[in-house]
Amino acid sequence: xxxxxxxxDQVIREWIESTEDGITALQNWRAHLEEWAHLGCEDTPGxxxxxxxxxxxxxxxxxxxxxPAGDGLDRLAEVLGVE
Numbered sequence: 001x002x003x004x005x006x007x008x009d010q011v012i013r014e015w016i017e018s019t020e021d022g023i024t025a026l027q028n029w030r031a032h033l034e035e036w037a038h039l040g041c042e043d044t045p046g047x048x049x050x051x052x053x054x055x056x057x058x059x060x061x062x063x064x065x066x067x068p069a070g071d072g073l074d075r076l077a078e079v080l081g082v083e
Contacts, residue, residue: 018059025058036080045082 006014032051052073055064070076077083 022058022060025054025060029055029064045080048077048080048082 029051032047052064055061065073067073070079
């Protein structure tokens with residue numbers, strides 16, 4: 001990757017923006033989890049894949065794919081009836 005000429009405040013601003021994007025993706029993921037927990041798992045495959053894609057697009061694939069919560073992402077997909 002070619003290094004760009006950036007002022008220190010630009011570097012920090014980009015990190016803040018990236019952090020906000022990651023937080024938003026995690027909040028979206030949590031909202032889906034809460035919805036699935038309260039309303040059941042019907043019609044979730046599209047939502048599941050979209051929410052997971054958003055996490056991955058924000059660079060959180062390692063967190064999502066390697067998370068041991070509830071026996072992992074594959075188990076969550078199984079519980080939700082997602083293939």
